[in-house]
Amino acid sequence: AGKGNITIDPLRMVAKEMKFLTGNIRQLLGSGHPSLDKAAKYYTQAEGKHVRPMIVLLMSRATALAPKHPCYNGLADSVNIDKPISPSVILSDVNPSSLSTNPLTNSQSTYSEEDSDILPSQRRLAEITELIHTASLLHDDVIDHSTSRRGSPSANIEFGNKMAVLAGDFLLGRASVALARLRDPEVTELLATVIANLVEGEFMQLKNTASDEKHPVWTEEAISYYLQKTYLKSASLISKSCRAAALLGSSDSITVEAAYSYGKNLGLAFQLVDDMLDYTISGAELGKPAGADLELGLATAPLLFAWKSNGELGSLVGRKFSGEGDVARARALVLQSDGLDQTRALAQEYVSRAIAAISHFPDSEAKDGLVEMAIETLKRRK
Numbered sequence: 038a039g040k041g042n043i044t045i046d047p048l049r050m051v052a053k054e055m056k057f058l059t060g061n062i063r064q065l066l067g068s069g070h071p072s073l074d075k076a077a078k079y080y081t082q083a084e085g086k087h088v089r090p091m092i093v094l095l096m097s098r099a100t101a102l103a104p105k106h107p108c109y110n111g112l113a114d115s116v117n118i119d120k121p122i123s124p125s126v127i128l129s130d131v132n133p134s135s136l137s138t139n140p141l142t143n144s145q146s147t148y149s150e151e152d153s154d155i156l157p158s159q160r161r162l163a164e165i166t167e168l169i170h171t172a173s174l175l176h177d178d179v180i181d182h183s184t185s186r187r188g189s190p191s192a193n194i195e196f197g198n199k200m201a202v203l204a205g206d207f208l209l210g211r212a213s214v215a216l217a218r219l220r221d222p223e224v225t226e227l228l229a230t231v232i233a234n235l236v237e238g239e240f241m242q243l244k245n246t247a248s249d250e251k252h253p254v255w256t257e258e259a260i261s262y263y264l265q266k267t268y269l270k271s272a273s274l275i276s277k278s279c280r281a282a283a284l285l286g287s288s289d290s291i292t293v294e295a296a297y298s299y300g301k302n303l304g305l306a307f308q309l310v311d312d313m314l315d316y317t318i319s320g321a322e323l324g325k326p327a328g329a330d331l332e333l334g335l336a337t338a339p340l341l342f343a344w345k346s347n348g349e350l351g352s353l354v355g356r357k358f359s360g361e362g363d364v365a366r367a368r369a370l371v372l373q374s375d376g377l378d379q380t381r382a383l384a385q386e387y388v389s390r391a392i393a394a395i396s397h398f399p400d401s402e403a404k405d406g407l408v409e410m411a412i413e414t415l416k417r418r419k
């Protein structure tokens with residue numbers, strides 16, 4: 038992708054910081070218990086897309102140049118985020134050697150040496166964001182009975198449901214410790230709210246009001262319920278971590294709101310595209326099962342738009358596509374309709390709003406990177 042003849046590569050702009058991301062995350066996840074250690078680090082092995090930490094780092098850099106909060110004293114980042122996390126007392130009692138092998142006992146996170154306009158606390162925020170996301174994937178794959186993730190067997194298949202859930206909980210625990218170390222109550226509150234929002238979004242998805250009826254009829258409410266759910270399950274993490282990045286950089290309130298608005302609109306677009314890809318891309322290319330949403334009884338945007346023009350879908354929604362041939366029928370009706378086009382158009386609208394939200398930021402490479410991230414959201418195939 039390019040602007041004129043200058044190529045914009047968002048990853049290149051934060052490559053130095055991204056290089057240490059996975060190593061630092063794995064360090065945060067060390068446990069003296071070998072099988073917990075293995076399960077907790079499992080999803081850090083395959084290279085994920087790391088979209089969320091990249092956005093946090095780009096937002097940190099882009100807002101570094103924006104106006105500061107009036108109380109800013111130039112000492113934005115004096116906290117020590119690297120105090121070692123003590124290993125579990127009970128485990129080290131059982132097996133004292135785990136103390137010396139626990140990578141957290143002499144924890145020193147690695148960040149690039151060179152001076153950077155991205156603060157250590159903002160880099161740690163990027164890691165926390167990825168940790169929370171990964172925890173939600175561990176739980177999600179249990180809930181969705183998924184069999185693959187990032188091209189490998191999912192954690193629930195590799196370790197079983199119980200260990201996958203506990204590994205997810207462990208990630209949230211370590212993310213919370215890292216968050217507490219930032220010593221910023223507003224940022225702590227934001228990310229704690231994200232965790233609650235993820236659960237609320239997942240609950241809204243499980244208990245869909247429309248499909249609680251046998252023969253639901255289409256109303257605008259179906260779309261607004263879907264969008265509210267989508268905010269909670271996907272956009273909350275991106276938007277609130279963008280907001281937190283700006284807060285850690287002592288940005289003024291206009292910049293903080295702009296960062297939030299960028300993340301919210303990008304997060305909504307991101308999930309709309311995700312729900313489209315579930316219809317249009319093969320499982321082999323996605324690295325996870327395709328067509329999974331209908332199998333799970335889920336009516337996402339493409340189907341909701343198709344339903345608006347074809348009432349037949351109502352009864353299928355009503356029984357969550359559980360009848361013989363329902364999934365194939367619903368899929369065919371969606372593909373015949375303009376549901377996918379309407380979903381793409383809505384995603385495009387959110388991408389435009391994301392870009393507009395940061396248009397007043399001072400010009401910078403990082404700002405161009407954020408714009409490019411938004412544009413690429415529409416083009417992605419996995």
Ligand code: FPP
Binds near residue numbers: 172176181205209271
């Ligand atoms: C992926 O969606 C899942 C999420 C974005 C959030 C899932 C949230 C929970 C399971 C609640 C528990 C949360 C925490 C913080 C532990 P998807 O199933 O549509 O995507 P997929 O195709 O990648 O599986």
Ligand code: MG
Binds near residue numbers: 177178181183
């Ligand atoms: Mg899933």
Ligand code: MG
Binds near residue numbers: 177180181
């Ligand atoms: Mg799911």
